[in-house]
Amino acid sequence: MTELENELRKRAKKFRAVKSFIEEEPVMTMEGWLETRQRGAARRYYYCVYDRDQGKTVRKYLRKDQQGLAKKLAQKAYYGKIQSSINRCLPLMEELSRRIDEEDLDKLYDDLPDVRKELIQPVMMTKKDRLAQWMDEAYSPNPMPKSSRAIMTKLGESVRSKSEKILADFFHDARVPYKYECPLRLRDGRILYPDFTFLDSRTLEEVYWEHFGLMDDVDYMNRALEKMKLYGRSGYRLGERLLVSFESNEVYIDFDLIRQTVEERLKWPE
Structure with missing residues (x-):
């Protein structure tokens, strides 16, 4: 299971780095979200904020000279989806990695007393055997x-x-x-x-x-x-x-x- 363990660790490390990067991005502190509408080739962008006093969402049309704000809001939404995906996957990956560590097949053989090891053929080369082979190369x-x-x-x-x-x-x-x-x-x-x-x-x-x-x-x-x-x-x-x-x-x-x-x-x- 070494390849799987290695891939899980690499992927989890990458996810944690991406999560940390997103959390530091200034757009994540922006209030509100973006709504888009399209009729034919015409596209319209709206800046949406929930007004607690009025108890409803307030939409503001974004003019062409406000496209920078639309891009930031779109980026924030994209980052949010990435965050949600990572938050779902990362705990599962970490739990699977922990379970694999606990079910170390090498350890099942290495922990046997010598009197039993002499009677058993391991199902795969143990890590210690691989190390010995590597050192002998x-x-x-x-x-x-x-x-x-x-x-x-x-x-x-x-x-x-x-x-x-x-x-x-x-x-x-x-x-x-x-x-x-x-x-x-x-x-x-x-x-x-x-x-x-x-x-x-x-x-x-x-x-x-x-x-x-x-x-x-x-x-x-x-x-x-x-x-x-x-x-x-x-x-x-x-x-x-x-x-x-x-x-x-x-x-x-x-x-x-x-x-x-x-x-x-x-x-x-x-």
């Missing part, structure tokens, strides 16, 4: 220049900077499986080597982490921005399947933010 990392000074991580990997070592060791200590500089083929066929690649425990999609460590160097910064453009053009959105961290000579890595990101996005259940 061979890959060719970006070759290190021979002149580079070896900087070793706790896992015995050679990395390109002290910051990458700090990050790699942080992920290792947090028990977050990763691949260092695993090649990623973009839509245009170009190959990038993200600093770190992870497998999302919820979606089983790969998530990429780039660390940009010399952001006070203008040439380096421009190359970093171009690289983020390449990711974006291949559908890897910042904050979704692309995560980044930055530093410069005067601005250090924000480890509180990194720790939060690991807990929210990358941590696998024990």
Whole structure:
């Protein structure tokens, strides 16, 4: 059910963003509504307001020079329909997502005692098995220049900077499986080597982490921005399947933010 879970989360996130956008739109605070009438090719627009003192709706004809008001009222009505649809659908989507989480088929097998696991053939590959398979997949990392000074991580990997070592060791200590500089083929066929690649425990999609460590160097910064453009053009959105961290000579890595990101996005259940 991973694809369904992933789609539900994406759709719910989009709905919440649209709902928040509409709620901030100035037209939503306007009083009244629009009525339209058409006879043949002639169209007439009316600004309608309910008059509580008179106990009835008061309609005012909108002249051609008042078309701006008609557009705002029409936009308000459109937004209102979107709001109503989201308000109906979003609770259902969130409830379904919660139910799916509760009925985790992987957990039904993982929670069995070993003595029973030995007797059972799971109906599908569990997420933990998929993670193990992913970690076993061979890959060719970006070759290190021979002149580079070896900087070793706790896992015995050679990395390109002290910051990458700090990050790699942080992920290792947090028990977050990763691949260092695993090649990623973009839509245009170009190959990038993200600093770190992870497998999302919820979606089983790969998530990429780039660390940009010399952001006070203008040439380096421009190359970093171009690289983020390449990711974006291949559908890897910042904050979704692309995560980044930055530093410069005067601005250090924000480890509180990194720790939060690991807990929210990358941590696998024990």
